[in-house]
Each structure stands twice: as C-alpha cells, then as structure tokens.
Amino acid sequence: MLLWINGPFGGGKTQTAHEIQRRLPGSVVCDPEHAGFGLRRMLPPELRGDFQDLESWRRGVVEVLDLALGKHDGVVIAPMTVTNPRYFEETVGRLGELGHDVRHFALLAERETVLKRLRERGFGHLLQYVAGKDAPLRRESWAVQQLDHCLERLREPEFAEHLWTDHTTVAKTADRIAVLAGLTLTPNKDGVLRGRLRRAWTGAKHIRFD
Template sequence: MLLWINGPFGGGKTQTAHEIHHRLPGSVICDPEHVGFGLHRMLPPALRGDFRDLASWRQGVVEVLDLALTRHEGVVIAPMTVTDSGCFAETVGRLRELGHDVRHFTLLAERETVLRRLRERGLGRLLRRAGGKNPGPAGDTWAVRQLDHCLERLREPEFAEHLWTDRSTVPKTADRIAVLAGLTLRPHTEGRVRTRLRQATVGVRHIRFD
C-alpha cells in the first residue's frame, strides 16, 4: 500500500508521514521531493523552476515508487504536494494504473493556521542566514506565495480524501489516516515534550540549504 499525503506547503505532510512511519513497523518513507532536489542540483540556479513541471520528475517518481511498492513488503509513505490535475494523473493516477493500492489524503487547514505553522519553521531561515544564504523576506517565501493556490486547488473533489487539521495534533491526524486506510498504528504513548523534540528533529533534518 502507498499512502500519498498531499497538502499545502507547511500543512504538516512531512511530520504526519514521519509520525506514521514511527508507529507503523515495516513502513518506509519515499519522499518524491528528493527526486526533485536532485534534478535541481543538475541545473544552473537560473534554470531551476518548479521541478513538478519536469516530465523526468513525474516519470522518476513513478518508477521509484513502483519499485518500492513491488519489492518492499511494508507500507510506503510519500509526502508530496501535487495540485495540478495533469501531474496528479501522471503520478498518483499512473501508480494506480500499475495496480498498486494507493491511498491519497490531503491535509487541509485554514490559511491563518498554515501561516502560523510556516512561521514556526523559522529555524530554517536562521540556519540559512548563518550559512551565508539569503532566505528572503519573512513574508515572501515561496511557500507563502503558493499558499492560496494550494488551498484553492486542493479543496477540489479530485484531491480527496480531505482531512482538516486546524484542531488536530500530528499524532491524531496520523491515527485518522490509519483508520481510513485500514492500518493499525502502535499506540501514541510519548509525552508531549518527547513528541515535540522528535518533531523538531524531523524539521531540522528537512531544512534545505540550496
């Protein structure tokens, strides 16, 4: 089974994917962004656009996930924002055509909720600046500029199943996905502090410096 976790940038996809992975023995995270980052690094900075527009990204994601789903016995988890119908058909749709059990979920939240979550990711901006990189104005990040488009598109029926997360914690969202997918997660028994530390570690590991 593939769990494709969609949602706006800053919507909690990565944290939810890692929560499920943490509590689902045998599962593995296959992040489609890594394919895109690799393609970006092959290009001069001036030519780097949205890697989802590259046919090589869409084909590569399908090929890698097809291999993982065919050879790996456990659940495969893919956290990735996809808002374009054509791109969705060429990735999620293509994997279904290949016969895989793909469960697609979109994490949604009100605009202010997502903006607050993006502000909480400010550590990445500080580390980029410390590394000599220019993170750009706080209110003008790429994720913020994409937010309205993402929220509008992802509410469409084709991107169901929709899960609203404004009043849900990451562990509770993971529980909801598991129930809908017919999976059994290990109980969430960590205290609040340990959970926050683990989530912070996930966030730091996903800071990009290029």
C-alpha cells in the same frame, strides 16, 4: 499500499508521514521531493523552476515508487504536494493504474494555521525568540506565495480524501489516516514535550538551504 500525503507547503505532510512510519512497523517514507531537488540542482540557476514541470521528475517518481511498492514488504509513504491535476494523474493516478493500492490524503487547514506552522518549521521557534513572533518568513517565501493556490486547488473533489488539521495534532492526524486506510498504528506514547522535540528534530532534518 501507498499512502500519498498531499497538502500545502507547511501543512504537516512530512511530520505526519514520519509519525506514521514511526508507529507502523515495516513502513518506509519515500519522499519524491528528494528526486525533485536533485534534478533542480543539475540545472544552472537561471533554468531552475518548479521541478514538477519536468517530465523526468514525474516519470521518475512513478518508476521509483513502483519499484518500492513491488519489492518492499510494507507500506510506502510519500509526502508530496501536487496540485496540478495533470501531474496528479501522471503520478498518483498512474501508480493506481499499475495496480498498486494507492490511498491519497490531502491535509488542509486555514491560511493562518499554515502560516503559523511555517513560522515554526525547523528552527522557526528560535527565530521567533530572537526576532519576535512577527519575524518575516524569508526562507519560506516561496511556500507563502503558493499557499492560496494550494489551498484552493486541494479543496477540489479530485484531491480527496480531505483531512482538516487546524484543531488536531500530528499524532491524531496519523491515527485518522490509519483508520481510513485500514491500518493499525502502535499507540502513541509521546508526552507533550517529547512530541514537540521529535517534531522539531524531524523539521530540522528537512531544512533545505537551496
């Protein structure tokens, strides 16, 4: 089974994917973003744009996930924002056409909720402490620019199943996805502090500087 976790940038995809992986024995996170940034780095700066526009990324994601789904004995989790309907069909749709059990979930939230999460990503809490809670989201400027478009597009029926996350935790979102996919997660034994530390560490590991 493939769990494709969609959503706006800063919407909690990566945190949710790793929460599921932590509590679902045998599962693995295969992040399509890694391939995208690798292709982007191959190009001179003036030619770098949205790596999803590269056919090589879309075809490569399908090839790699098809291999993982065919050879790995466990659930594969792919956290990736895709809002272009054609690109969605060429990736998520194509994997379904290849015969895989694909479960797609779009994590949605109100604009202010996502902006708050963007401020808290990685070392965001430290930035707020040093520069104040209204410190500008300089490193997240691209995500902010894409936010309204992402939230509008992902509300469309073709991007179901929709999960609203404004008033829920990462662990509970993972639980909801598991129920909808017919999976059983191990109980979440994290307390509030341990959960925050775990999410901060996950966020820090996924900070990109390009």
